[in-house]
Amino acid sequence: MIPLSIPKLAGNEWKYVQDCLNTGWISSAGSYVNQFEEMVANYAGAKYGVACMNGTVGLHIAQILLGVTENDHVIAPNITFIATLNAIKYTGAQPILIDVDANNWQMDLNLLEKYLQENTETQTVDNETFSFDKNTKKRVRAIMPVHVLGNIGDMDRLISIAKTYHLDIIEDTTEALGSTYKNKHAGTFGKIGVFSFNGNKIISTGGGGVIVTNDEELANKAKHLTTQAKVSAMDYIHDEIGYNYRLVNVLAAIGVAQMEQFPGILEDKRKMDAFYREQLEGVGDIKFQEIPEGTHPNGWLFTFSTSRMRELLAYLNDNGVQSRPFWMPMNQLEMFKEDIYITESDVSSTVYNNSISIPSSAGISQEQLETVVKTIKKFYSS
Ligand SMILES: Cc1ncc(COP(=O)(O)O)c(C=O)c1O
Missing domain, CATH: 3.90.1150.10 (Aspartate Aminotransferase, domain 1)
Incomplete structure (x- = not known):
């Protein structure tokens, strides 16, 4: 059987994994994690990268970072892998599903704009202006374009719509490492982008993800939240509910070898x-x-x-x-x-x-x- 999509492990994967095993650095600390984060961020042209267990948890954290709660809506395309929607539901937010374009299968931006024009109003509270849905009274906080199959829709228009309606963009760029739009890399159009390194992706760590952003504060917070929100190197003091979403060194080692190729x-x-x-x-x-x-x-x-x-x-x-x-x-x-x-x-x-x-x-x-x-x-x- 000719397989649908399997990884190509033809570089230093074995050598780097062996290095982890030989040195004992198999778990959450270790130099491959930093190296992998840097390689992915540099490749995508983002300032910061934060490795995590997979793309799904990356999308979850991205929304927490931008303040998404159960009082909000997050917009997503109706054709995507379920993880996009699951990640929205984890926050308690209610998704708004937008039908797709018949030709490129990405979110239909005409429908998106029509929905926002007809169903939302803006409001300003404490100097912050945002859109809310007139029917549900929930804030429409973020939009999550998905670069379906590594293809990319009209990002100029999507960015302009997001600006008009005060929406944060979180790119589900899990399938799109290497894809560009007007020479700019997928993952860098919004505040946060999330890559996946699942077994079927263009390169793989077995399971893994990297959150990319140009915002230092968001990057630090992403690291903090994905590593149990621990504030002291010595003491077990944590300042909020965190998550054990980190990527382990042994998988990051595979990632470094994959990025080289x-x-x-x-x-x-x-x-x-x-x-x-x-x-x-x-x-x-x-x-x-x-x-x-x-x-x-x-x-x-x-x-x-x-x-x-x-x-x-x-x-x-x-x-x-x-x-x-x-x-x-x-x-x-x-x-x-x-x-x-x-x-x-x-x-x-x-x-x-x-x-x-x-x-x-x-x-x-x-x-x-x-x-x-x-x-x-x-x-x-x-
Ligand atoms: C569009 C889309 N979103 C999210 C994910 C979730 O990524 P992961 O499998 O790394 O959790 C995937 C891939 O599996 C995907 O294809």
């Missing part, structure tokens, strides 16, 4: 993406995710639409090509059915019903790529 992996992913686009253009009724002007995605997980998605999915998995459907839209999941969903024609359902992801591992060989393409072409010609 990242430029090469990114180049391979983009070549893979170009190959699939070239080979599958015009095959059956295949439609690609549109790449907006100015966006240079990382080619993380190749996904396309076809009206024969379920049939093709079964065929590929039966013929040695591991494939997956897309995420079920959030509004269709039991836990979020009562939440606000802003839509006109439920594009999310169409994207979900038609989209399929095909093998995209960092180390996929040319031979495997050709087999995938051949199998897909065979399906459509029969």
Whole structure:
């Protein structure tokens, strides 16, 4: 079976892990954690990086840092991996789900703007101006764009909308390490960005995340909160409810080795993406995710639409090509059915019903790529 997305561990992973084991620095302290944080932040062009256990907890902490509580709304796209929504729910906030654009599958900014225009009002309390939802009376505090599949929507417009309505931007950039929009890296458009290094991501630490920001105070607070909010090196004194969300040194060691190889992996992913686009253009009724002007995605997980998605999915998995459907839209999941969903024609359902992801591992060989393409072409010609 050609796997969907597995990590490529071809560098110093073993050496650095062995170093941790040999020196005993396997846990929460150790130099690889700092090194990994620095490498990710530097790569993304952010001033600070704070490592954490995974992307989900990073998104949770990001919201706590920006003061999100149960009195707030956080806006998110209706098509995302569930972790985005879970992280919002952990804070007690109520999500506002926005339907997606039919072409690039990112949050539909027309719908976003329409919702904010028609349903919110601004208020100023203690010199702070914010928007609140006229119906629920909750503050609309933050917006969480998700760079779905490593692609990026119109960030200029999103930033301008966020400014108009006084929303903080937290980027769910878990899938987008290496992606750029107008030459600026994903993760650096808002106050905070969160990367994931889960096993299926472009590079991996097994499980891991890094919170990036240009704000020193937020970075220090992120470190504090993810490490049990301890205030003294000696005494067990803690000044607030903290979390044990830190990344351990042995996993950060894998991260350092992965970051060393990242430029090469990114180049391979983009070549893979170009190959699939070239080979599958015009095959059956295949439609690609549109790449907006100015966006240079990382080619993380190749996904396309076809009206024969379920049939093709079964065929590929039966013929040695591991494939997956897309995420079920959030509004269709039991836990979020009562939440606000802003839509006109439920594009999310169409994207979900038609989209399929095909093998995209960092180390996929040319031979495997050709087999995938051949199998897909065979399906459509029969
Ligand atoms: C869009 C999205 N958000 C959040 C996450 C959560 O990241 P993690 O698995 O590292 O918790 C993932 C990946 O798994 C993701 O794809």
